[in-house]
Amino acid sequence: MTEYYRNYLAVALFIGAALLMAGGMLGLGRLIRPNRPQPQKYITYEAGSDPIGGWGQSNIRYYVYALLFVMFDVEAVFIFPWAVRLEFLGWFAVIEMIVFVLILTLGLAYAWRKGVLRWA
Amino acid sequence: MTHLLALDVGWGTTLAIKTIIILALVPAGALILGYTFLLKMMSHMQSRLGPMDPGGFHGWFQLIGDGIKFIQKEDVMPDGADKRVFAMAPVVILMSTFLIFVVIPAGPRIVVKNLDVGVFYALAVSSLSVIGVLMAGWASSNKFALLGALRAAAQLIAYELPLLLAVVGVVIQAGTMSLQGIVVAQQNGSIFGWSGIGNPYFFTQIIGFALFMVAAQAELTQTPFDMPVAESELVAGYMVEYTGFRFLFFYIGEVGTAFAFAALAATLFLGGWAIPGVHGAVADLLGPIVLFVKLMFVAFLFFWVRFTYPRLREDQLQALAWKVLIPLGLANILITGIFKVAF
Numbered sequence: 001m002t003e004y005y006r007n008y009l010a011v012a013l014f015i016g017a018a019l020l021m022a023g024g025m026l027g028l029g030r031l032i033r034p035n036r037p038q039p040q041k042y043i044t045y046e047a048g049s050d051p052i053g054g055w056g057q058s059n060i061r062y063y064v065y066a067l068l069f070v071m072f073d074v075e076a077v078f079i080f081p082w083a084v085r086l087e088f089l090g091w092f093a094v095i096e097m098i099v100f101v102l103i104l105t106l107g108l109a110y111a112w113r114k115g116v117l118r119w120a
Numbered sequence: 121m122t123h124l125l126a127l128d129v130g131w132g133t134t135l136a137i138k139t140i141i142i143l144a145l146v147p148a149g150a151l152i153l154g155y156t157f158l159l160k161m162m163s164h165m166q167s168r169l170g171p172m173d174p175g176g177f178h179g180w181f182q183l184i185g186d187g188i189k190f191i192q193k194e195d196v197m198p199d200g201a202d203k204r205v206f207a208m209a210p211v212v213i214l215m216s217t218f219l220i221f222v223v224i225p226a227g228p229r230i231v232v233k234n235l236d237v238g239v240f241y242a243l244a245v246s247s248l249s250v251i252g253v254l255m256a257g258w259a260s261s262n263k264f265a266l267l268g269a270l271r272a273a274a275q276l277i278a279y280e281l282p283l284l285l286a287v288v289g290v291v292i293q294a295g296t297m298s299l300q301g302i303v304v305a306q307q308n309g310s311i312f313g314w315s316g317i318g319n320p321y322f323f324t325q326i327i328g329f330a331l332f333m334v335a336a337q338a339e340l341t342q343t344p345f346d347m348p349v350a351e352s353e354l355v356a357g358y359m360v361e362y363t364g365f366r367f368l369f370f371y372i373g374e375v376g377t378a379f380a381f382a383a384l385a386a387t388l389f390l391g392g393w394a395i396p397g398v399h400g401a402v403a404d405l406l407g408p409i410v411l412f413v414k415l416m417f418v419a420f421l422f423f424w425v426r427f428t429y430p431r432l433r434e435d436q437l438q439a440l441a442w443k444v445l446i447p448l449g450l451a452n453i454l455i456t457g458i459f460k461v462a463f
Contacts, residue, residue: 010135010222010233017143018215022369029365032191042199044262045360051263065438069277072446076284079453080240083291086460094457101450108446117442118435 064116068108075104138232142221149379150372155183156416157423158375165427193364198261201361205259210362210369212252217373219245220380225300227393227407228400238299239287242384243280246339246377250276253348256370257358268357271434272341272348278441279338279345285449286331289456290321290388299384303392320391327452329389331445336381337422338437340374344429345437378422379415386414 044051079097086093111117159171159182175181197206222245223238225231235241250273257269291297294305309319322329338345349357359370386392391414393407432440 006131006135007233007235010139011219013135013139014142014218014222014232015215017139018218019211021143021147021218022211022214025365025368029191029193029195033364034192034194036194041194041196044198044200044260045355046263047355065274065278065442068442069281072281073284076281076288079288080291080297083288083453083457084295084297086292086457087295091461094454094461097457098454101454105447105450108442112443117439 064111068111068116071107072104075100135232142218142232146218146221146376146379147372150375151183153375153379153382153419153423154371157419159183161420161423162427165424190364190368193367195366196361196363198361200261202259202261205255206361207366209252209256209259210366210373212255213249213373214369214376216245216248216252217376217380219248220377220384223299224380224383224387225303225393225407226411227404228300229404230393230407231300234298234300237297239291239302239384239388240297242299242380243284243287246380247276247280249373249377252373253358256362260358260361262361264354264356264360265358268348268350268354268360271354272358275338275341275345275348275437278438279335279445281335282331282441282445282449283335283339285446285453286325286328286335287388288449288453289325289328292453292456292460293321293324299387299392303387303394306391307394307396315396317396318391318394320389322389322391325389325452325456327448328456329385331449331452332385332389333418333421334440334445336385337425338441340378340381340422342378342422342426344425344432346431347434347437350431378419382415382419382422383411385418386411390414390418 078100082089082093082097160178162168163171163179170179171182172179173182174185197203220242222232223235223242225234253272253276254269257265257267257272260266290302294302296302296305306320307318309315311317311319311323341348348354349359354360359367362370393403393411395403395406395410398406
């Protein structure tokens with residue numbers, strides 16, 4: 001196994017460790033905790049009143065932020081390799097990135113101007 | 121670690137030992153932060169008498185009592201809940217906390233795995249917790265929980281960006297994404313030719329540090345950014361239907377991530393485990409202590425803000441991220457890039 005795969009084996013092992021710890025604690029809890037089922041206990045909590053319907057409705061307003069997030073997150077993927085190699089690439093890379101960031105900022109400015117960033 | 125003990129063991133054993141240490145370290149870190157800051161510091165700053173009482177001296181028994189309480193709680197799952205997703209959600213959050221610790225170095229050789237993409241990886245796995253939060257909120261089939269989860273998702277993705285952009289400045293200066301490389305670069309650096317304390321990026325990346333602290337505070341959903349768990353309006357948001365250990369997992373996840381973020385901030389901006397002029401085995405011995413001191417200082421800042429400021433409004437929170445922090449982060453990257461190439 002090469003060093004590269006060994007590194008990511010550690011990640012897999014940590015996932016296993018987290019599962020093991022969660023399972024262990026829940027198993028321990030199962031041995032100790034009481035279990036007295038009453039139907040009232042399993043009603044969805046709603047500050048004392050009986051709930052009407054299951055899931056509530058929520059505003060779709062959030063999705064615009066998700067779209068903006070995708071834009072900037074992809075940008076971050078490009079910017080990290082650039083940041084690592086910047087010293088070797090020199091001025092050319094700096095100017096390239098200034099152009100790239102300016103275009104992105106235009107996008108943000110457009111969204112801002114359109115009032116997308118306003119909550120109301 | 122094993123090199124220190126002069127044992128000649130294979131990489132498999134080494135990895136297993138490291139995993140066991142981290143397995144103990146995450147809850148221990150959460151306990152230390154929870155005890156020092158969440159209970160004692162809060163009690164002093166907000167004049168809370170409860171956590172200072174149990175067991176006599178300074179309420180030392182409080183955390184143990186809390187543990188005993190959690191272990192005895194009945195496991196209640198609401199009828200309407202999506203059972204499997206409901207059960208998995210806290211584990212996903214716990215997993216995301218554990219995974220951050222793979223890359224955090226505490227000495228020249230004390231690190232689980234020194235990944236080349238270190239800091240990028242740390243930010244990537246820390247944002248996995250969004251999925252856990254959404255799972256918990258949706259599966260609870262509770263109106264409070266769903267609102268809390270949606271708020272949390274919008275908040276976590278909005279503040280993920282300033283966090284990333286703040287880190288890019290450090291990556292530009294160090295020329296590497298490996299956390300070990302970033303520490304060494306700070307240790308070997310110099311401030312205007314004076315290399316007495318190396319060059320902690322706190323001085324050159326002061327904007328980055330401020331961005332990182334604000335964004336991390338929001339990622340941890342701590343006051344003033346605690347709308348997703350706002351106890352007075354959403355009664356703890358996405359956690360509202362959880363009891364016992366599953367509820368505790370959310371707390372270990374939250375405080376454990378605070379521990380990890382404090383360690384990350386200490387590593388990226390304050391020089392990590394490095395002591396000027398100390399190398400080799402001595403650095404291995406002293407490194408964890410140095411990192412711990414710096415980490416506690418950063419965590420102190422997190423919790424100081426948490427106990428001092430009132431909650432922001434949801435629109436103010438989004439406006440702060442998109443209109444202030446992200447443009448500032450982009451400007452910081454460009455300025456750092458220009459300085460890096462010019463000098």
